[in-house]
Amino acid sequence: MKFSAISLLQELITYPSVTPKECGIYTLVQEIFTQSLGEGAFEVITQEKEGVKNIFLYTPRKAQRHLCFAGHIDVVPPGEGWSSDPFAPTHRDGYLYGRGAQDMKSGVSAFVCAIRDFLAQNSEATKDLQISLLLTSDEEGEGTYGTQYMLDELESRGLLPTMAIVAEPTAHTICGDTIKVGRRGSINGKITIFGKQGHVAYPQNCINPTELLGARLGKIAGVNLDKGDAHFDPSKLVITDIRGGMEVVNVTPNELKILFNVRNSPQTTKEDVQSYVHKVLQGLDFDLQLRQSSVGFLTDSPLVAMMSACIESVCGYTPELSTSGGTSDARFFGARGIPVVEVGVPNDTIHAINERVKPQDVQILYEIFMRFLTQISAEI
Structure with missing residues (x-):
């Protein structure tokens, strides 16, 4: 089955990946790329410590520019009082309900499908652009052995990205209306x-x-x-x-x-x-x-303008640049001086009972990422 961003999100919601459980999601992601792009399209680095699992998939050819999409597949406990099973994706009233629908299996679904489709259509793009994705099962927990731990490993191997996009839910009302360009x-x-x-x-x-x-x-x-x-x-x-x-x-x-x-x-x-x-x-x-x-950070890089332009092209509105909110794994990229932005679906029901997302927001996010990949590969 070739997943769309929406159908992949539905599939991911069925995995009860409460921190630090991974539940086999990484195997699914690898299979998606293998089935569409063939064996050898991505190299893989995995880590596991204290029950936390991380995976880093990257195109083999090194390039001057290295773009990493990052996210987490773990979710907070669902709690009591849901109108439907939190791990059974349910469409109701124009929304898709389920734990992780916003935070942040929607973001993971969007960039997995965007990377797959972009590379399927642009097989020569990785000659000059290295593309990777980093997934962790410990963003909602202590974060000790999650993204930070994996970045230490990448640094030791000379594989740190030169820019990163974290698909955290950052929007207020509609996908893309806000970009996080830093955090306190x-x-x-x-x-x-x-x-x-x-x-x-x-x-x-x-x-x-x-x-x-x-x-x-x-x-x-x-x-x-x-x-x-x-x-x-x-x-x-x-x-x-x-x-x-x-x-x-x-x-x-x-x-x-x-x-x-x-x-x-x-x-x-x-x-x-x-x-x-x-x-x-x-x-x-x-x-x-x-x-x-x-530690706080602020991204002052062409990456911000490029993402803003892509959102304007896809959505027709100019995103707000913000540093509000709590912490995220973007801080680990910022601490290493890696330009990073966060862009995702709305965050009004994250961690809440009856967490939900509009399917059109997930589709918009997919289109933003597709546009970004197209734009950055054209500028090289």
């Missing part, structure tokens, strides 16, 4: 303010960490650490949890813990966060722990 970093923090536990009736014998925090809380909660710029919103310190004590009314807490996150623009670093917190809490007995879970 993410800094996780934990503050522990130490006090002295005691009886609430004798406050003179206690050191209450809640009172120590007092008015200083307003200088931490929701504060902007920079002003942002044309590409990034301000870096805001967002408190996610505060706790202390033993959930009783007659004992003061011995310590108070505050958890927070900063989605940081390039204007604010982990060291800046550390300096700011120490300044606000100066004079208190406290401990601060910080961890940078991802």
Whole structure:
């Protein structure tokens, strides 16, 4: 069977590939290319560690330009309350329902079919353009042994791409209306303010960490650490949890813990966060722990203009360039200085009950990728 982008998406939804399960999807993808393009069209590198499986398929001939399409086949758990089986693709009300319909089996389906069809029609294209695809089963998890791990392997083999497209769901209302050209970093923090536990009736014998925090809380909660710029919103310190004590009314807490996150623009670093917190809490007995879970990046490359032009050609509208949202595997390409953009279907139901996608959005994404491959091969 020759899959279309829609029928392949339907097939992929049937695989219950909750992180880090792969469920045989990689074998299916390899078979699709082999049946259409023949043996030897792609070389294959596979990895597996701690239950995470990665695959990298690439055209054998090296070229000055190397375009990689990247994505993940793992999905979050479906949860309870679906109107239909989350792993049985269901068409209803003009939508296709199923876990991964938006995030991001739609993107994988679109670029697998686009690469297959483009190479079938342009067998000589890989003389001057190396094409690859990287798939992981650990984007929705820790990401430790996923795309980052595979890129380390590619670097050791001299196979790092010179540009990348990550088919994450990035659109607001219709496919292609938004391109992610960068992402903010993410800094996780934990503050522990130490006090002295005691009886609430004798406050003179206690050191209450809640009172120590007092008015200083307003200088931490929701504060902007920079002003942002044309590409990034301000870096805001967002408190996610505060706790202390033993959930009783007659004992003061011995310590108070505050958890927070900063989605940081390039204007604010982990060291800046550390300096700011120490300044606000100066004079208190406290401990601060910080961890940078991802580093922000901004793609300033002809790749952005080329993708924008392809979307305008296919869709008739100019996409918004954005750095909003959470993190994605694009950060691992950005960290290596590889120009990367993200473009995909709308993201309004990702991770939600009754996740769904409009079939026409998947078809549009396929056409965008086909147009991009045609354009980039013509410019070489």
